[in-house]
Amino acid sequence: MDIPRYWRLKDQRYKLQGTKCNGCGHLSFPPRLVCPECKSRDYSDYRFKGRGTLYTYTIIYQAPDRFDDQAPYLVGLIDLEEGVRVTAQLTDMTLEEARIGMPLEMVIRQIYEDGARGPILYGFKFRPPFNRENR
């Protein structure tokens, strides 16, 4: 992914920012220009809290090129508290620790390095809550 594209996505990658429909209140991540529910084009930015539970997950063994050096790694779908589902890598846990329904929180991590001389790209991943009492 090239710099302009990554820069354009910084509010999503660093802040988990989606949209809230001003017509019906529907929340979207990623941001949508048209509400999928009421079709309104009137929306506001909405920042998700970044807490949720694991809906499903996979362990990637055969990875796309730029993720090859990370394999095997976990990717999951996370049900956010606000009722929206997002896709992200799971981190700060072993492959065996993942289980459907476990609580997770968003954290900023390195996503990948774009080659030896390319930029290091950052974005959200999800981990078990840092406060271990919630685990």
Add this chain to the structure above:
Amino acid sequence: MRKVAIVGIGQTPVREHWQSNLRDLAVSALRDAMDDAGVETLDGVTVGNMLSGALSEQEHLGSLIVDYAGLDGVEGMKIEAACGSGGAAIRMAVKAVASGLMDTVGVVAVEKLTEYSGNHSTAALATAADADYETNMGLSFVGINALLMRRYMYEYKYDKRDFAVFPVNAHMNALHNPNAMFHFPIDTDTYASSKPVADPVSLLDASPIADGAAAVIVVAEEMVDRFKGKPISILACEVGTDTLALDNRKNPLWLRGVERSVKKAYYIAGVKPSDISLFEAHDAFSIMSALSLEASGFAEAGQGLRFAAETGVGIKGGLPMSTMGGLKGRGHPVGATGVYQVVEAIMQLRREVPAEIQVPDIKYAMTQNIGGSGATVITSILKCLNS
């Protein structure tokens, strides 16, 4: 709207065609289909393909293939809908003929996946998913199917071995199809012990990427007497869509794109699920077979695996599937797959397949081609003309 029929079919074997390029594969299949139909020229050509730009550094396939097929000056364009490209190309031809805009349209779908190493192909295939929000999280296309499979096993209490029914059947049937990629049987133990690609999806859940091209000649049904090939009616060829990203679906385990496509197809063809004699599903992964059976009305939610085991999906079963190997056994030349499915259904209807895999009583054949994890779905229903 005019009724539409297919009067010619052609295909190359599904292989790693290291010595053939994209255009020659496409031209072979298209000219074979034209020979089968007995036509010298066409009003138009639609080309189904997904990855020529990414892997062969070649776009603009329409005019390229028309030229090399000896159809100088004929209209040709590429149609892309990820792994659903082949089915989508047929849909475009059916629209052109049904509307009366064209009388004779060639559809050729081609894919050349062995131009690069496996990891590069993995990345290219992942462009079927949402680039910014799925692929860029490190998710492969296999991974997306693994997310579905894990959740399915969790919600409906299935074991990994329960999925073996689909790949075991696919390999069994592929054994008798000379154009299939794989010619070896597998059993539940081999399936269950194959190495993970994206857990819980393992090697024998996943269809092999391969090269190949397949073609059909689509004409107005009122004109079939002008052609040589045995005509097959295409009663319906209908498209349904859904969100590209899996996470944007309320219930990812219910393929709404399939449901939308199949409901239209049943309605237009005037049939119901119990009328279907064979079902060529998009078995790119075992989980997709289960979910397709459910959203297509053959089984209730969560009952796809049970249905397959109890009704039987073998040649003599209640609902034969992957009759010539399916994506799993014949191979999955991504953008070409949708046309292979239709070519195979036509061979079944014409009774032109080897005896071991000929479905005995066959009236309606249904094919279903899926782009991405269910974002574009093309369902076709075919039957012999005048039967």
